Amino acid sequence: MQHLDDATRTELEAAAFRRLLHHLDEHKEVQNIDLMILADFCRNCLSKWLVAAADERGADLDYDAAREYVYGMPYAEWKAKYQQDATPEQTAAFEARQAEKREQKDA
Known part of the structure; x- marks a missing residue:
């Protein structure tokens, strides 16, 4: 993508x-813990990254507004409708992932 001008690259990144x-909205069955286990990020991470990007640019965006954008509705509503309790297997996999990250950091 180096051959693209900055404006076009930014437009493509924004579209992606x-x-x-x-895609995440179409797959609400994919829980945040699943994303954290597999990819080490979740919808809340995306929200935080939006807030950080806004801060870097001097734009005003609070975390709740960013989460509403990412989730497509207020977070409390999404959580009540779609969030499931983590299974023992999900919790164990998440904890193993976190332990692996700590080991890699300490190595």
Whole structure:
């Protein structure tokens, strides 16, 4: 993508991000813990990254507004409708992932 000008690259990146949000919205059955286990990020991470990007640019975006954008609705509503309790297997996999990350950091 180095051959693209900055504006076009930014537009493509933004379109891909919007498509990612749409894809996550179409797959609400994919829980945040699943994303954390497999990819080490979740919808809340995306929200935090949006807030950080806004801060870097001097734009005003609070975390709740960013989460509403990412989730497509207020977070409390999404959580009540779609979030499931983590299974013991998910919790164990998440804890193993975190332990692996700590080991890699300490190595």
